[in-house]
Amino acid sequence: MSEKPKVAFYWCAACGGCDEAVVDLAEGILDVVAAVDIVLWPVAMDFKKADIEARPDKSILVSFINGSIRSSEQVEWVRLLRKKSQLVISFGTCAGGGGIPALANEFSREEILKYVYETCPSNVNESKVRPGPTPVAHNGDGSALTLPELHEQVRSLDQVVAVDYYLPGCPPTPKIIAAAVGALLSGKMPPPGTVLSPDKALCDECRRKDSKPADLSLAEFKRPHQMHIDPEKCLLAQGLLCMGGSTRSGCEALCPEGNMPCTGCFGPTSRVRDKGAKVVSAILSNIAADEPEAIDKILDTFPDPVGTLYRYGFSKAMLRRKQDD
Amino acid sequence: MSEKQMQPTEGSKPKGFEPQIVAFFCNWCTYTAADLAGVSRMKYAPNVRIIRVMCSGRVDPQFIMKAFAQGADGVLIGGCHPGDCHYSTGNYKCLRRMRMVQRILQRFGLQKERFRLEWISGAEGDRVRAVVNEMVEQVRKLGPLDLPGKMKKLDEELAEHEMHVEPAREAAHV
Numbered sequence: 001m002s003e004k005p006k007v008a009f010y011w012c013a014a015c016g017g018c019d020e021a022v023v024d025l026a027e028g029i030l031d032v033v034a035a036v037d038i039v040l041w042p043v044a045m046d047f048k049k050a051d052i053e054a055r056p057d058k059s060i061l062v063s064f065i066n067g068s069i070r071s072s073e074q075v076e077w078v079r080l081l082r083k084k085s086q087l088v089i090s091f092g093t094c095a096g097g098g099g100i101p102a103l104a105n106e107f108s109r110e111e112i113l114k115y116v117y118e119t120c121p122s123n124v125n126e127s128k129v130r131p132g133p134t135p136v137a138h139n140g141d142g143s144a145l146t147l148p149e150l151h152e153q154v155r156s157l158d159q160v161v162a163v164d165y166y167l168p169g170c171p172p173t174p175k176i177i178a179a180a181v182g183a184l185l186s187g188k189m190p191p192p193g194t195v196l197s198p199d200k201a202l203c204d205e206c207r208r209k210d211s212k213p214a215d216l217s218l219a220e221f222k223r224p225h226q227m228h229i230d231p232e233k234c235l236l237a238q239g240l241l242c243m244g245g246s247t248r249s250g251c252e253a254l255c256p257e258g259n260m261p262c263t264g265c266f267g268p269t270s271r272v273r274d275k276g277a278k279v280v281s282a283i284l285s286n287i288a289a290d291e292p293e294a295i296d297k298i299l300d301t302f303p304d305p306v307g308t309l310y311r312y313g314f315s316k317a318m319l320r321r322k323q324d325d
Numbered sequence: 326m327s328e329k330q331m332q333p334t335e336g337s338k339p340k341g342f343e344p345q346i347v348a349f350f351c352n353w354c355t356y357t358a359a360d361l362a363g364v365s366r367m368k369y370a371p372n373v374r375i376i377r378v379m380c381s382g383r384v385d386p387q388f389i390m391k392a393f394a395q396g397a398d399g400v401l402i403g404g405c406h407p408g409d410c411h412y413s414t415g416n417y418k419c420l421r422r423m424r425m426v427q428r429i430l431q432r433f434g435l436q437k438e439r440f441r442l443e444w445i446s447g448a449e450g451d452r453v454r455a456v457v458n459e460m461v462e463q464v465r466k467l468g469p470l471d472l473p474g475k476m477k478k479l480d481e482e483l484a485e486h487e488m489h490v491e492p493a494r495e496a497a498h499v
Contacts, residue, residue, distance in 0.1 A: 075483060106432065151482050151483075153480075155483075160483060273390075274386075274390045274391075276429060277385070277387040277426070278386070280422050280426060280429070281386050281387070281422060284421050284422050284425050285422055286421075287421045289421070290407065290417050290420070292420065295421050295424045299425055302425070305429055305432060306433070317390070318387070318391055319390055319393060319433045319435075319472065320472075320476055320479070321433075321479070322434040323433060323434035323470075323472065323475060325434050325435050325467070325470060
């Protein structure tokens with residue numbers, strides 16, 4: 001029994017969808033549970049931090065960590081897991097590139113805390129109490145009661161600890177999870193640092209790819225609720241902002257299959273250095289206008305540039321966050 | 326990250342601040358114009374580091390991000406006038422991309438004077454001088470951007486925690 005490899009799951013700034021994705025393995029999870037001992041899984045099982053601290057270093061075969069890192073507690077946890085694990089796998093797009101929580105990097109910590117705890121219209125907080133490392137209350141025994149500190153920057157997992165492999169996706173699909181677990185248990189892992197999904201653009205596995213015209217010409221960016229979407233034709237050609245061309249494949253084009261444009265949750269391929277800038281390069285050169293004013297008019301229909309271009313990878317943007325210039 | 330950052334010039338304190346501007350000039354027009362400025366012995370501010378590209382359409386927006394991330398205070402792109410592109414439409418593609426790049430940079434908090442796109446033909450050596458001088462003065466007024474320094478400072482919040490994480494704890498109750 002005790003010979004079985006130990007596996008840990010942990011979540012940081014995440015929605016829980018990645019843990020849900022593990023459960024989505026359905027009956028496949030039984031094979032996993034039969035092959036390994038789960039030593040930590042906060043969403044499903046009752047283990048404490050002390051249990052992990054008590055383990056010898058490197059005694060866990062692999063820790064799957066999802067969620068981005070934005071508080072002192074999360075930094076503490078992932079450093080602990082790094083120490084106790086042979087392999088750390090970044091699980092899902094938040095751990096991989098910051099994900100949705102990283103869009104907070106468009107604001108300063110002060111702006112966020114001030115709004116959430118003070119100026120938000122539905123708040124009553126006359127003494128302006130904020131959560132943080134300054135004790136605001138005491139435990140029964142008189143010791144200070146503090147909360148973790150929120151960081152200025154939301155980070156991807158590999159910006160805090162070394163990561164061995166990446167499973168992309170929001171969340172990773174059961175298929176790529178099963179493939180990764182299978183490779184792990186059989187000991188046939190690719191070189192460290194690999195993203196465990198094909199290094200090709202999503203268009204490669206999209207059923208609609210043949211209908212993409214050689215020369216796109218975009219006169220307007222439309223949003224899915226503003227139109228009837230042709231279920232056969234390339235979404236970009238229909239004026240929808242489909243990120244498939246700059247997104248890693250592996251999901252089997254789930255969203256385009258469901259008649260929705262790709263939003264880029266599998267992150268970039270290995271050739272891309274800055275996802276947002278690359279999309280600008282690839283797609284926006286096809287705008288159907290040559291004069292600055294006409295171009296601007298089309299760009300005005302582009303919804304929320306930073307939120308769209310860096311939706312899942314803002315932590316990995318080369319400029320990293322909104323700056324005070 | 327592992328790549329070498331641009332070396333700050335001697336005494337890059339705001340007082341003696343010398344802006345560093347990365348310029349991408351197209352081979353056929355603006356670079357030729359810079360050449361003309363040179364052979365005509367025109368003098369202009371020495372703060373630009375010119376990178377010759379075959380076409381302004383070759384300037385991937387990632388180049389601009391990288392320049393800023395590694396310490397540039399400004400980025401200037403020079404291409405052929407509309408209609409004059411050696412490859413017929415490269416400068417239009419550049420213009421379309423850069424209108425969005427400008428928007429993104431502002432959302433990242435950068436002042437718009439830090440990024441500029443100019444059409445300068447091979448005959449306009451004097452225009453290179455005027456544009457470079459003007460941009461250097463504008464960026465000088467804005468002061469250093471210093472993204473490498475800002476990023477380094479930002480990551481200090483991680484180091485801080487190292488202290489109250491690392492001390493060995495006794496394994497508490499199980």
